[in-house]
Structures are given as C-alpha cells and as structure tokens.
Amino acid sequence: xxxxxxxxxxxxxxxxxxxxxxxxxxxxxxxGDLDDGYYNRTSGLANTGIAYRSNRFLINNxxxxxxxxxxxxxxxxxxxxxxxxxxxxxxxxxxxxxxxDLTFRKLVLGIKLTRHWGSSIGLLPYxxxxxxxxxxxxxxxxxxxxxxxxxxxxxxxxxxxxANSYEFFHHLSIGVDASYIFGQLNQNNIIQSSSTGATLVxxxxxxxxxxxxxxxxxxxxxxxxKNWNYSIGGTYSAKAALLAAxxxxxxxxxxxxxxxxxxxxxxxxxxxxxxxxxxLGYKQKYTLVADYRYQNWNGxxxxxxxxxxxxxxxxxxxxxxxxxxSNKKAFANYRVELSYIQAGAYYENSYLxxxxxxxxxxxxxxxxxxxxxxxxxxxxLIFQYGIRGTTQNDLIRENYADLTFxxxxxxxxxxxxxxxx
Amino acid sequence: MTIIYHYLxxxxxxxxxxxxxxxxxxxxxxxxxxxxxxxTNVSDNGSANIVVVDSSTVLLSTVYVxxxxxxxxxxxxxxxxxxxxxxxxxSESYLQxxxxxxxxxxxxxRDFYDSIGMAILFRKANPYYxxxxxxxxxxVHQVVDTLYQLPVYALGWYSNQYLPIGPSLxxxxxxxxxxxxxxxxxxxxxxxxxxxxxxxxxLYDMAYNKSDTLTDITSFLNWFKxxxxxxxxxxxxxxxxxxxxxxxxxxxxxxxxxxxxxxxxIDFTLYTRPSxxxxxxxxxxxxxxxxxxxxxxxxxxxxVTPSPATGHASYVDxxxxxxxxxxxxxxNAISQRxxxxxxxxxxxxxxxxAGSFSTTWTLPPQVGIYATDLHNQPGAPIYAPGSGxxxxxxxxxxxxxxxxxxxTYDVTNFVANQITNxxxxxxxxxxxLSIPNPANLxxxxxxxxxxxxxxxxxxxILSVYYIxxxxxx
Numbered sequence: 001x002x003x004x005x006x007x008x009x010x011x012x013x014x015x016x017x018x019x020x021x022x023x024x025x026x027x028x029x030x031x032g033d034l035d036d037g038y039y040n041r042t043s044g045l046a047n048t049g050i051a052y053r054s055n056r057f058l059i060n061n062x063x064x065x066x067x068x069x070x071x072x073x074x075x076x077x078x079x080x081x082x083x084x085x086x087x088x089x090x091x092x093x094x095x096x097x098x099x100x101d102l103t104f105r106k107l108v109l110g111i112k113l114t115r116h117w118g119s120s121i122g123l124l125p126y127x128x129x130x131x132x133x134x135x136x137x138x139x140x141x142x143x144x145x146x147x148x149x150x151x152x153x154x155x156x157x158x159x160x161x162x163a164n165s166y167e168f169f170h171h172l173s174i175g176v177d178a179s180y181i182f183g184q185l186n187q188n189n190i191i192q193s194s195s196t197g198a199t200l201v202x203x204x205x206x207x208x209x210x211x212x213x214x215x216x217x218x219x220x221x222x223x224x225x226k227n228w229n230y231s232i233g234g235t236y237s238a239k240a241a242l243l244a245a246x247x248x249x250x251x252x253x254x255x256x257x258x259x260x261x262x263x264x265x266x267x268x269x270x271x272x273x274x275x276x277x278x279x280l281g282y283k284q285k286y287t288l289v290a291d292y293r294y295q296n297w298n299g300x301x302x303x304x305x306x307x308x309x310x311x312x313x314x315x316x317x318x319x320x321x322x323x324x325x326s327n328k329k330a331f332a333n334y335r336v337e338l339s340y341i342q343a344g345a346y347y348e349n350s351y352l353x354x355x356x357x358x359x360x361x362x363x364x365x366x367x368x369x370x371x372x373x374x375x376x377x378x379x380x381l382i383f384q385y386g387i388r389g390t391t392q393n394d395l396i397r398e399n400y401a402d403l404t405f406x407x408x409x410x411x412x413x414x415x416x417x418x419x420x421x
Numbered sequence: 422m423t424i425i426y427h428y429l430x431x432x433x434x435x436x437x438x439x440x441x442x443x444x445x446x447x448x449x450x451x452x453x454x455x456x457x458x459x460x461t462n463v464s465d466n467g468s469a470n471i472v473v474v475d476s477s478t479v480l481l482s483t484v485y486v487x488x489x490x491x492x493x494x495x496x497x498x499x500x501x502x503x504x505x506x507x508x509x510x511x512s513e514s515y516l517q518x519x520x521x522x523x524x525x526x527x528x529x530x531r532d533f534y535d536s537i538g539m540a541i542l543f544r545k546a547n548p549y550y551x552x553x554x555x556x557x558x559x560x561v562h563q564v565v566d567t568l569y570q571l572p573v574y575a576l577g578w579y580s581n582q583y584l585p586i587g588p589s590l591x592x593x594x595x596x597x598x599x600x601x602x603x604x605x606x607x608x609x610x611x612x613x614x615x616x617x618x619x620x621x622x623x624l625y626d627m628a629y630n631k632s633d634t635l636t637d638i639t640s641f642l643n644w645f646k647x648x649x650x651x652x653x654x655x656x657x658x659x660x661x662x663x664x665x666x667x668x669x670x671x672x673x674x675x676x677x678x679x680x681x682x683x684x685x686x687i688d689f690t691l692y693t694r695p696s697x698x699x700x701x702x703x704x705x706x707x708x709x710x711x712x713x714x715x716x717x718x719x720x721x722x723x724x725v726t727p728s729p730a731t732g733h734a735s736y737v738d739x740x741x742x743x744x745x746x747x748x749x750x751x752x753n754a755i756s757q758r759x760x761x762x763x764x765x766x767x768x769x770x771x772x773x774x775a776g777s778f779s780t781t782w783t784l785p786p787q788v789g790i791y792a793t794d795l796h797n798q799p800g801a802p803i804y805a806p807g808s809g810x811x812x813x814x815x816x817x818x819x820x821x822x823x824x825x826x827x828x829t830y831d832v833t834n835f836v837a838n839q840i841t842n843x844x845x846x847x848x849x850x851x852x853x854l855s856i857p858n859p860a861n862l863x864x865x866x867x868x869x870x871x872x873x874x875x876x877x878x879x880x881x882i883l884s885v886y887y888i889x890x891x892x893x894x
Contacts, residue, residue, distance in 0.1 A: 139471050139472070139473050139886070140470060140471065140472040140473065140889070141472050141473040141474060141475065142473050142475070145473065147471060187468075189468035189469070191469075191470070191471055200471060200765060201469050201470075201471060201765060201888045202469075203467075203468035203469040203890075205467065205468070248467065250469040250762060250763075250888065250890055252763050252765065252888060253765060253766075256763075258469070258762045258763040258888060258890075259469070259762050259890055
C-alpha cells in the first residue's frame with residue numbers, strides 16, 4: 001500500500017514537472033541558456049569544484065575527480081530543481097512578472113572500478129531554450145494593417161557523458177570526459193490576425209545538434225602538515241564541431257505545408273574552454289574552494305551563425321568561491337560524514353552581448369546535506385539566489401531563486417559480503 | 422538488510438511529500454508577460470512573413486448586353502430620368518388586361534356609364550430612381566398590334582422589344598413621395614389615370630350586352646390587344662417608378678338604388694404576369710457611356726468597352742444591360758516574386774466613383790461578383806473561403822464621407838487559381854460585377870467604378886496578401 005502511494009506521488013511530481021518551464025527570454029539567442037550548474041555536492045559552493053574531490057559524491061566539475069571515490073563504491077545521483085523567476089524591465093508587463101517551474105536536471109552514475117580508476121556516466125543539461133512573446137507589426141506593404149507576431153521557442157541540448165579518471169602516485173589524477181552533445185532547439189513564429197487571433201502563417205525552425213565534446217581534467221592534491229590538505233585542479237576542452245541539421249516548415253492558415261526545407265547540414269562550434277580551481281581543507285572539516293572558468297566564444301564567432309540579429313556571442317568567464325563545513329563522526333576506525341553546510345558566491349560574464357551590454361549573472365548559494373547512516377542515501381538541498389541581466393538598454397533583469405534537491409545513492413559493490421574494509 | 426529497506430521506504434515517503442509540495446508551489450505560478458522583448462533579435466530569423474501587394478493592375482471594362490428579360494418582374498417600370506452617367510433613361514410598360522369572369526347584370530333603367538381609368542399602385546418598397554420632387558406625367562395607350570398573340574413571345578419579353586401603340590387614351594401628372602408613399606392625387610399609394618370615355622362607353626355597352634368578346638378571353642385579347650403606360654410625351658425627365666404590375670383598368674358606372682346613385686365598377690385586371698414587360702430605352706448621347714461598344718451581331722459575346730472609353734470608369738446597371746468586367750493581366754507577376762511561397766488572402770475593394778452617388782443617386786446595396794471569361798458572361802459566384810454564401814459587397818453607404826463607401830470581396834479562391842494561370846486566354850479570365858437577381862431586373866441604382874488612372878484612395882484595389890519567405894536560410 002505504501003509503495004502504491006509513493007508511486008502515485010512520484011507520478012504526480014513527474015507529470016507536473018513536464019507541464020511547465022520558465023520563460024527565459026535570453027534563451028532565444030545563441031544556443032539557448034547555457035547551464036553552468038552541476039547539481040551535485042558543489043552546488044552549494046556556487047558550483048565551485050574544479051579542485052574538489054569526494055569519496056562519495058560525483059563531482060562532474062572535473063573528470064579527474066572520479067578517482068577519488070571510495071574503492072568499489074557505486075553511486076548514483078538525481079537532481080530536481082524548482083526555480084522561481086521574477087522579471088524586471090521596461091519590456092515586462094507589470095501585471096505579470098513571475099514564473100516558476102520544477103525540472104529534472106540530471107541523472108548520473110559512477111563507480112570506482114579499480115583502486116585507482118573511477119568512472120562515471122550520466123545525463124546533464126547543456127542548454128535550454130524556452131521563451132514566448134507577442135509583437136504586433138505592420139504587414140509588409142501597408143502602414144495601417146497590423147498583425148500579431150507570436151514568437152515561441154523551446155527545446156534543450158543535453159550532454160550524455162562517460163568520464164574516466166585515473167590516479168597516479170596518490171597525488172595526481174587525470175581524467176577525460178567524453179560527452180555526446182545532442183538535442184533540438186525549436187523556434188516557432190506564428191503570425192496571427194490581430195482581430196481574431198487566428199493563425200495566418202506559421203514557421204517552425206528546428207535545429208538538431210549533435211557531436212562529441214571532450215573535456216580533459218587534472219587534479220593535484222595532498223596534505224600540508226597534519227591538519228591541512230589541498231587540491232589544485234584544471235580542465236580543458238578543445239574547440240569542437242557540433243553537427244547542426246535544421247529544418248524549416250511553413251504552414252499557411254489552413255495548416256497546409258507551403259515549404260518544408262531540409263537545410264544542408266552544417267557545423268556549429270563549441271568553444272575552447274578551460275578552468276582552474278583550488279581547494280583548501282582544514283582538519284577534514286572546513287573546505288575553501290575557488291574556481292575560474294573561461295569559454296573562448298570569440299574564437300568561434302567567425303564560423304558560427306546563430307538565428308536572429310542584433311546581438312553578439314562573446315567569450316564568457318565565471319569566477320566563484322565556496323566554503324564548506326563538514327560534520328563528521330567517528331565510528332570505530334572511521335570518520336563518517338553525517339551532514340554538511342555550504343555557502344558560495346559567483347559572478348559571470350555570460351556569452352551574450354545584447355545592445356552592447358554583456359549579460360551578467362551573479363548570486364549566492366547555500367547548501368545543506370545529510371548523509372543517512374542507516375540507508376545508502378544522501379540528501380542535498382541547495383538554495384541559490386541570483387540576478388541575471390539588467391534593465392538598462394531595454395533589457396530584462398531576471399531575479400531567480402532556485403531550490404535544488406539532489407539525492408545520492410551509494411553502495412559498496414563486489415565486497416563478497418563485506419560492507420566496508 | 423531488512424532494516425535498511427525499512428528506513429529507505431520511510432525516507433522516500435518524506436522525499437516524495439517534499440517534491441509534491443514543491444511541484445504545487447511552482448506549478449501555481451503563471452507565465453510572465455514579457456512584452457516585445459527580443460523582437461529586434463529574432464524578427465529576422467528567416468521566418469515566413471506576410472506581404473500585401475495592392476498595386477496590381479486591375480483593368481475595368483463595361484460589358485453591354487442589348488436587352489434584359491424584363492417580363493414578369495412584378496413591376497411596371499414607367500418614367501424617364503436624366504442620369505449624368507447613364508444619359509436619359511425611359512421605360513414604358515406593356516401589359517394585357519382581362520375582363521371579369523362574371524360580368525354584372527346591367528339594367529338600362531337603373532345603370533348608367535360614368536367613366537374609365539387606370540389605377541396603378543406604388544408601395545413603399547417599390548423601386549424608384551431619380552429626383553422624386555419633380556412631377557411625372559403618365560399616359561395610357563392601347564396596343565394596336567397583334568404580336569402579343571404570337572407564340573414566340575410566350576417565351577418572354579425583353580427590354581428592347583416594343584409594340585405599336587395608339588394615341589393616348591388619357592394621362593395624369595402626379596408627384597409621388599415614394600417613402601410614405603403618397604401621391605399628389607390624394608389617393609394614397611394609387612395613381613389614377615382618367616381614360617377616354619369612348620373606350621369606356623364601348624366596354625360598358627359590351628358588358629351590358631354580355632358580348633362574347635368579353636366572355637371569351639381569347640376573343641377579348643384579339644380585340645383588346647393590350648395597354649402601354651408611358652411617361653408623358655416630351656417629359657423632361659424626373660423619376661423612374663416601379664409600380665406593382667397588379668393594376669386595374671376600371672369602368673365606373675352608377676346604379677340608382679332607391680333614388681340614390683351608387684358607384685359601381687367593372688374591373689379589368691392583369692391577364693398574366695409574363696405578358697407584362699418593360700420597354701427600356703437609353704439615350705446615351707453626351708453621357709460618359711456615349712462610346713459604349715454595342716453588339717453588331719446577335720450571336721456574339723456581349724462586347725466590352727475599356728474604361729478609358731467611358732470616362733475612366735466602368736459601370737454596373739443591369740437594367741440597362743451594363744455590368745463590369747475586371748481582369749488582372751499581371752497577377753502572375755506576384756507568384757513569380759522570389760519570396761512568394763503561397764497565397765494567404767486576396768481582397769477586392771471597390772470604391773464608387775467620387776461624386777457619382779448621393780442620397781438621390783443611391784448605390785445598389787448589393788453587387789454580386791462572378792467568374793467570367795472571354796465570353797463575358799457571368800459564371801459561378803465567387804465565394805469566400807469556407808463560405809457557401811454569394812458575396813454582395815457589404816456596402817455601408819457613407820454619403821458624408823463618400824470614399825468610405827466601399828464594396829469589399831474576398832477573392833482568395835479566384836486569385837489562388839488565377840495567380841498561377843498561364844494558359845492561353847488566361848488574361849481574359851476575370852471577375853464580373855453584376856447586381857444579383859431579382860434586383861438586376863427591377864432596380865435602377867447604378868454603380869460607377871473609377872479605374873486605376875484615379876488617385877489611389879479613389880480607385881479599385883486588389884489587395885493580395887501572400888506568404889513570403891526569402892530563399893536565404
């Protein structure tokens with residue numbers, strides 16, 4: 001009976017999750033709204049984790065981190081995020097400025113295959129697109145007749161990855177993340193009668209994107225004296241071609257296809273990117289982390305073409321810091337983490353430059369996690385408050401508050417009956 | 422292991438409850454209204470657009486048929502008027518009457534002939550045209566030819582057919598207020614025309630004698646071939662009135678009853694409706710349609726006169742045989758534009774010629790639109806997409822702002838076929854504007870349409886809305 005109730009509740013959650021997504025106006029540009037979150041143990045640290053290592057959690061921030069898992073440990077994480085958005089700007093109707101959604105963000109699995117080899121696979125969002133707005137305009141050829149242009153876009157680009165890392169000399173870990181980027185961005189432009197609202201003509205542009213994208217990572221770590229430990233990390237991704245196949249379908253007012261164009265496949269390029277981070281721990285209780293990430297979009301500006309006009313894709317950078325306090329308890333010869341609290345801050349110059357204004361994104365995070373002692377589960381709740389964009393130059397500012405819930409399942413495998421060493 | 426499972430289930434229940442609460446909290450929010458944000462950023466994303474072309478050439482011409490079937494319309498059109506665009510129009514009405522089935526028993530001592538006259542009726546909704554403030558003279562004539570009895574005319578009379586008539590048997594001059602209605606004879610809606618007493622006495626005597634000529638309808642029609650009501654000779658022109666065809670030729674007699682004279686009548690009523698028709702003449706001299714091309718052969722298609730020959734306008738006046746043909750010689754050019762991918766809609770807007778109409782010279786409230794070709798005959802009605810109702814223009818007259826009085830038609834279906842029609846003779850395929858039946862045979866209101874030599878706001882416009890997609894990706 002209880003299982004049935006649980007199943008029903010999860011079904012309700014799933015259905016509601018699929019029902020609505022937040023309107024993100026900036027997502028209509030470029031490849032959509034690039035997701036810089038990892039939805040993991042580092043989320044409460046403002047996603048600062050290039051140098052972070054964990055024996056229990058999957059740190060996707062750096063593929064070199066997976067070697068840090070406990071030997072023979074299998075772990076799985078899923079994440080859900082509820083987001084509340086408040087919009088401000090001259091374009092925003094003051095009577096309707098809010099939006100909220102709940103979305104599934106990731107599913108990842110990892111395992112420590114050998115004493116030095118950690119591996120992980122998973123599915124993460126790369127970018128999302130979701131927007132809609134109406135714009136009346138004069139029909140071409142007349143200065144008196146008005147029609148309504150309804151613009152709507154949705155879609156997502158996802159990243160399925162397989163990452164492996166290997167530890168050398170107990171202080172160096174090197175990893176490779178092989179990601180398969182795939183997804184579809186859909187843009188609809190529906191011209192409607194201004195009097196009846198009836199559809200006059202609609203154009204649907206679909207862009208399918210796919211290809212491999214490699215990220216290389218390194219972590220160097222060790223102890224400094226009896227109480228301190230450190231970790232230095234770095235990541236690098238080479239420029240990669242993204243195969244883009246687009247179609248355009250034009251329907252008239254009777255929904256008869258006037259044009260169905262299969263455009264020749266082309267390439268868009270994901271930029272060269274690199275990141276560097278540092279982590280400093282004290283008595284295995286306090287941890288301070290800092291990251292810097294850079295994406296060289298300027299380097300692919302000449303070869304990429306994006307829909308729309310009046311904006312530019314520019315190189316982006318992000319800096320973040322985080323601080324964590326871990327609450328551990330000794331059991332026999334082991335210190336087991338019971339809970340932790342985290343705080344972080346970040347500042348980002350995004351890859352969008354609109355009306356001469358590079359869109360900035362900054363905010364604070366706070367995280368709290370509990371590791372169940374009597375079950376293989378761990379729960380992580382992260383609150384994030386941020387501001388993206390500006391109201392200057394007719395732009396929109398988004399004030400967002402995220403509540404992310406990450407569930408981690410972990411278990412020792414291949415122990416032949418033994419749970420722990 | 423059992424203990425672990427037990428705690429796991431409890432935890433999942435807590436988690437699920439949390440998620441459900443979170444999902445409801447977020448799901449209650451509505452999507453924001455972000456105005457037109459991003460318009461400048463996405464408006465050139467290669468989507469289809471709507472383009473309207475209202476400069477496409479429309480050629481106007483007036484189609485002329487030399488006669489219309491003017492019999493059995495229900496109206497005796499009598500009068501003459503001078504129209505600045507149509508010239509002078511005159512109509513006479515021919516009809517046959519029949520004696521009563523039961524003749525009265527007349528007594529030579531008590532009954533005495535009094536008079537004879539015609540009574541014609543004008544009701545409020547009857548058609549009229551022209552200046553109603555002017556008096557109009559009506560005359561009654563007797564038809565003196567026997568053509569009435571020829572079988573060919575049983576098929577119907579046309580507006581260009583007439584018969585020889587005798588001298589006037591009587592006349593009356595009246596002024597009619599058509600919207601009351603009221604006549605200056607103080608007889609309500611009736612116009613009375615006193616007729617020749619010699620004819621009246623003759624008919625009275627025949628009735629007294631129970632003449633076979635009166636009791637046998639064939640004999641009567643052979644003798645009394647018919648009547649023709651005409652406007653007065655030399656009438657300067659005023660108004661055309663459409664009287665009901667249910668008129669009376671009435672013989673009045675007096676009967677002395679107990680020393681008092683009581684007026685009684687013998688009524689000769691309309692014989693049959695098909696035997697009544699209107700003979701219409703149109704003196705176009707000096708009018709804009711003076712150069713109208715007229716047929717030279719009865720078997721030829723109705724000839725067309727291009728608008729430059731008729732004052733840069735075309736005309737619709739079906740009673741006079743006039744309708745307007747529209748052709749679109751360069752419609753193909755729209756479909757050959759590089760960005761054209763499909764037709765969305767096409768609308769024809771007809772603006773009556775500025776100054777051609779007024780509260781006196783009113784516009785036809787309904788003008789139908791039909792397909793036509795090189796034969797210049799009306800074909801099937803042009804329907805709006807999704808409609809089975811013939812279009813009539815949806816005119817809302819505005820006499821204070823004449824240019825806002827327009828007839829509009831959805832010609833999407835026609836343009837959709839014609840815009841890609843490159844077959845031989847396709848430039849003769851067009852539209853015909855014509856007043857729909859039955860008003861086409863009884864209504865005198867006419868429409869003058871300015872051609873495209875007039876300023877844009879005064880002329881006919883074909884607006885073609887097409888879906889545009891530039892070939893770039």
